[in-house]
Amino acid sequence: MSETAAPTGAQADVAALVPRLLRICGEDGVLTDTARRRTYESDGLTHHRAVPGVVVLPTTADQVAAVVRLCAENGVPFVPRGAGTGLSAGALPHTEGVLLVTSRMRRVIEVDVENECAVVEPGVANLDVTRAAAPYGYYYAPDPSSQQVCSVGGNVAENSGGAHCLKYGFTVNHVRGLDIVTPSGEQVSLGGKSPGAHGYDLIGAFVGSEGTLGVATRVTVGLTRSPERTVTLLSAFTSMNAGGQAVSSIISAGVLPSAVEMMDALAIEAAEKAVACDYPEGAAAVLVVELDGPAAEVDAQRAEVTRLCEEAGAFETRTATGADERARIWKGRKSAFAAVGRISPAYIVQDGVVPRTALPEVLRRITELSAASGIRVANVFHAGDGNLHPLVLFDDAEPGAGERAEEVSGAILDLCIEHGGSITGEHGVGVDKACKMPRMYGPDDLATFDLFRRALDPDGIANPDKLLPTPRLCGEQPGVRRGVHPLVESGRAEQF
Amino acid sequence: MTLAGEPGTDDRAPRRGTGADAVGGLVPARVARPESTEALGRVMAAAAREGSAVVARGNGTALDWGGLPRRLDLLVDTAGLSWIEHIAGDLVVEVGAGTPVAELYGVLAAAGQRLSMDPVRAGGTVGGMVATGVSGPRRLLGGALRDLVIGMTVVRADGVVARSGGRVVKNVAGYDLAKLHTGGLGTLGVIASVALRLHPLPPALRVVSRATPSHEHAERALAELRRSTVVPSAVELDRPPEGPGHLRVVLEGTPDGVGARVAETARILGGDPEVADALPEGWGVLPAEGTLALVSVPPAESVRAAVRVGGLSGAAGATAHVTGSLPAGALYVSFPPGAGAEAVGAVADGVRSVPGWSMTLLRAEPHVHTAGVDLWGEVPGLPLMRAVKDSFDPRHRLAPGRFAGGI
Ligand SMILES: Cc1cc2nc3c(=O)[nH]c(=O)nc-3n(C[C@H](O)[C@H](O)[C@H](O)COP(=O)(O)OP(=O)(O)OC[C@H]3O[C@@H](n4cnc5c(N)ncnc54)[C@H](O)[C@@H]3O)c2cc1C
Numbered sequence: 001m002s003e004t005a006a007p008t009g010a011q012a013d014v015a016a017l018v019p020r021l022l023r024i025c026g027e028d029g030v031l032t033d034t035a036r037r038r039t040y041e042s043d044g045l046t047h048h049r050a051v052p053g054v055v056v057l058p059t060t061a062d063q064v065a066a067v068v069r070l071c072a073e074n075g076v077p078f079v080p081r082g083a084g085t086g087l088s089a090g091a092l093p094h095t096e097g098v099l100l101v102t103s104r105m106r107r108v109i110e111v112d113v114e115n116e117c118a119v120v121e122p123g124v125a126n127l128d129v130t131r132a133a134a135p136y137g138y139y140y141a142p143d144p145s146s147q148q149v150c151s152v153g154g155n156v157a158e159n160s161g162g163a164h165c166l167k168y169g170f171t172v173n174h175v176r177g178l179d180i181v182t183p184s185g186e187q188v189s190l191g192g193k194s195p196g197a198h199g200y201d202l203i204g205a206f207v208g209s210e211g212t213l214g215v216a217t218r219v220t221v222g223l224t225r226s227p228e229r230t231v232t233l234l235s236a237f238t239s240m241n242a243g244g245q246a247v248s249s250i251i252s253a254g255v256l257p258s259a260v261e262m263m264d265a266l267a268i269e270a271a272e273k274a275v276a277c278d279y280p281e282g283a284a285a286v287l288v289v290e291l292d293g294p295a296a297e298v299d300a301q302r303a304e305v306t307r308l309c310e311e312a313g314a315f316e317t318r319t320a321t322g323a324d325e326r327a328r329i330w331k332g333r334k335s336a337f338a339a340v341g342r343i344s345p346a347y348i349v350q351d352g353v354v355p356r357t358a359l360p361e362v363l364r365r366i367t368e369l370s371a372a373s374g375i376r377v378a379n380v381f382h383a384g385d386g387n388l389h390p391l392v393l394f395d396d397a398e399p400g401a402g403e404r405a406e407e408v409s410g411a412i413l414d415l416c417i418e419h420g421g422s423i424t425g426e427h428g429v430g431v432d433k434a435c436k437m438p439r440m441y442g443p444d445d446l447a448t449f450d451l452f453r454r455a456l457d458p459d460g461i462a463n464p465d466k467l468l469p470t471p472r473l474c475g476e477q478p479g480v481r482r483g484v485h486p487l488v489e490s491g492r493a494e495q496f
Numbered sequence: 497m498t499l500a501g502e503p504g505t506d507d508r509a510p511r512r513g514t515g516a517d518a519v520g521g522l523v524p525a526r527v528a529r530p531e532s533t534e535a536l537g538r539v540m541a542a543a544a545r546e547g548s549a550v551v552a553r554g555n556g557t558a559l560d561w562g563g564l565p566r567r568l569d570l571l572v573d574t575a576g577l578s579w580i581e582h583i584a585g586d587l588v589v590e591v592g593a594g595t596p597v598a599e600l601y602g603v604l605a606a607a608g609q610r611l612s613m614d615p616v617r618a619g620g621t622v623g624g625m626v627a628t629g630v631s632g633p634r635r636l637l638g639g640a641l642r643d644l645v646i647g648m649t650v651v652r653a654d655g656v657v658a659r660s661g662g663r664v665v666k667n668v669a670g671y672d673l674a675k676l677h678t679g680g681l682g683t684l685g686v687i688a689s690v691a692l693r694l695h696p697l698p699p700a701l702r703v704v705s706r707a708t709p710s711h712e713h714a715e716r717a718l719a720e721l722r723r724s725t726v727v728p729s730a731v732e733l734d735r736p737p738e739g740p741g742h743l744r745v746v747l748e749g750t751p752d753g754v755g756a757r758v759a760e761t762a763r764i765l766g767g768d769p770e771v772a773d774a775l776p777e778g779w780g781v782l783p784a785e786g787t788l789a790l791v792s793v794p795p796a797e798s799v800r801a802a803v804r805v806g807g808l809s810g811a812a813g814a815t816a817h818v819t820g821s822l823p824a825g826a827l828y829v830s831f832p833p834g835a836g837a838e839a840v841g842a843v844a845d846g847v848r849s850v851p852g853w854s855m856t857l858l859r860a861e862p863h864v865h866t867a868g869v870d871l872w873g874e875v876p877g878l879p880l881m882r883a884v885k886d887s888f889d890p891r892h893r894l895a896p897g898r899f900a901g902g903i
């Protein structure tokens with residue numbers, strides 16, 4: 001395995017670049033004073049912090065290219081940043097580098113209904129694409145819970161998904177065109193309104209590259225026709241096993257719900273305390289299933305899903321068709337993370353994936369881990385695709401509790417790997433999981449990832465020390481979060 | 497590489513190549529048939545030591561795709577890499593590159609599942625299908641082939657075996673290198689196996705079709721289908737040289753649900769269309785002979801593009817059959833065997849002159865190659881593609897010349 005190339009000794013002092021950065025981005029586009037730079041010291045994974053050498057806020061692709069070219073000429077690293085909601089410290093600044101923030105590139109350039117696509121700048125918030133498309137009966141399908149805030153550029157970099165990616169896929173399935181600035185500062189246009197670009201699928205490889213292959217400066221995304229009907233079901237079970245069984249039967253019956261979400265007793269309890277979601281009493285597990293599509297299909301599927309849940313042992317199933325009723329069902333699910341933050345002084349959010357058939361076994365092992373360590377784990381997850389988001393609860397005032405929580409959280413990831421899953425389903429590798437990569441991939445696999453990275457970034461200046469393990473990195477602590485996430489608290493985001 | 501197996505292994509010795517093994521007129525000196533991914537790694541490592549140029553062969557149904565290789569020393573036959581590991585409960589299959597596509601589809605169908613895309617060639621292998629990377633008409637719901645590949649094991653030019661992705665659908669760990677190899681025509685590595693996302697077979701399928709009376713009708717129907725909420729899996733135009741051709745709309749769903757969608761689709765198409773509950777014979781399969789091209793355009797311009805291809809061909813004294821997915825803006829243009837290079841070139845130039853349109857010659861007949869017709873046109877991002885090639889295959893030994901820009 002090879003390491004990410006560190007910037008060479010030729011690296012210039014970032015402060016020396018400031019006059020030229022000012023010429024490129026203007027007075028209001030360059031932040032140098034410490035207090036303002038400090039506001040960018042972390043992304044959504046707040047315990048990783050570094051104050052950026054300088055912050056630039058370009059407004060055009062030309063400015064981005066000029067900034068990156070300047071970095072390339074001087075061997076200065078740069079870190080792209082969108083809205084900073086990432087949960088793997090992917091946008092963690094470089095103290096000797098340029099933080100390139102896209103927040104002033106927020107134009108929806110075009111909504112092209114005839115071609116079912118939108119062309120946007122990278123700083124546009126995910127939800128703003130849907131807002132722009134809604135009047136025409138369309139929406140932008142990838143819906144991370146942070147969608148009110150997170151940027152399309154960040155979504156591209158993380159290949160973000162949401163509760164509805166079970167049916168509609170991730171960001172990569174919706175990007176048709178990308179303008180990028182390469183790590184050498186060149187502007188390249190890939191694809192466009194036609195869904196099939198030719199040559200190597202560089203768009204497919206750029207999506208999910210976490211800012212290590214350059215900066216996306218313009219994105220053409222496909223839009224999805226709003227479904228004729230949407231129905232949300234809430235099914236309550238007396239055991240997680242029964243709930244898991246229902247998920248399996250629904251999927252293998254050929255029904256493809258747009259979302260299948262599951263919560264365990266602890267998560268339900270927290271949600272009840274926080275938002276009084278009024279889920280069926282005595283439920284050890286609830287399943288939220290959403291169906292959408294042509295009305296006749298949805299009606300047929302809804303009957304079938306209800307039957308399958310009953311067969312699996314559901315003691316109550318509620319169905320909601322109106323927007324308000326559906327929102328009530330989602331309320332408990334969507335508030336679960338914030339709610340857990342209220343019943344525990346501190347917690348770690350994990351993001352791992354297991355094959356769906358391994359869910360019952362993995363959940364059982366998580367219960368055992370929890371019992372053996374005395375650390376409580378609440379489970380709220382995307383059951384349809386096996387994407388777990390266990391919340392490992394602990395009291396940081398208690399000596400040693402944090403370490404034990406980290407052990408449990410790490411052991412859960414080990415379970416994912418052991419069962420042939422993944423160390424991340426949506427939050428990305430970033431800094432946080434770079435050191436876990438060797439658990440999932442062999443040295444040759446990692447070296448091959450690095451070959452690709454170096455093909456586009458031979459000098460290693462694009463978001464260095466992210467995504468692939470380096471010795472410098474691999475002593476960091478996994479993510480600990482205290483209380484409620486600030487974005488959730490301010491009502492600007494729901495979690496996961 | 498000598499004509500002995502690798503010492504210390506059970507590897508079978510490569511055999512001498514014959515005329516039947518030729519690719520683009522080049523007869524390989526040797527043909528190896530590794531029986532495992534590791535053996536493939538050894539074969540490739542030996543080829544690297546000797547500086548041999550390598551082309552992989554599945555069932556040989558698409559060896560004539562892309563540019564002519566400039567050099568060929570070793571042909572790697574993937575027939576020994578034929579295995580299927582179907583994890584039915586997870587709707588995932590991992591499959592060896594040499595597995596016949598028909599066998600894979602058979603195994604999946606027996607379990608009530610499928611890979612939800614239509615292969616464009618009969619008789620191919622999974623590795624060949626992925627390396628050529630194109631998809632037939634049913635791509636509007638599950639996506640195209642690239643959207644269904646969730647993991648891949650590739651043997652690099654230097655013999656190193658590397659995996660990316662995995663066996664779970666949701667996974668963002670590491671670069672998605674499989675995207676580069678899908679459609680890469682074997683120029684970045686030899687695909688050893690792929691993991692694919694599956695879907696259950698839909699309980700009900702209907703094909704609503706009619707001869708379209710005019711292009712205006714086809715255009716109107718496409719626009720109205722887009723505005724509707726019938727959610728088709730495919731909207732195909734099949735336009736023979738005489739035009740204006742047939743429209744076929746595929747609807748998949750439940751027996752109870754599909755009826756209303758059929759009625760609405762029939763209303764949109766008008767003229768009392770035919771409704772079948774099975775796909776027509778040869779659905780999605782493109783002609784096995786003659787020059788074949790893929791035209792990509794913004795979806796709303798699909799019908800216009802089909803008409804323009806017809807017009808350009810006629811003007812150049814050739815005939816062209818156009819089929820393809822209208823909402824995906826992906827049209828296949830089949831020229832009959834023997835169609836002149838000049839005509840093919842004229843159609844390509846005419847299509848490429850429209851902003852936002854592209855035309856790639858997927859398979860050109862020998863005389864089209866000889867005439868020097870440009871298979872690719874302008875490829876945005878070509879310098880980046882070269883950089884990727886240079887890092888994966890620095891000595892340009894993998895099917896050199898087959899890809900865009902002589903890659
Ligand atoms: C409350 C909450 C809920 C969340 N829910 C979900 C969820 O449901 N699903 C999900 O997938 N994620 C979720 N996330 C994670 C996060 O929102 C996503 O990863 C999101 O896509 C990040 O976007 P951003 O604009 O905030 O990117 P940032 O955090 O600013 O950056 C993320 C990465 O992208 C790179 N980057 C940013 N912009 C560009 C660009 N223009 N070009 C190249 N690289 C760039 C950065 O370098 C960094 O590596 C959640 C986060 C929070 C805080």
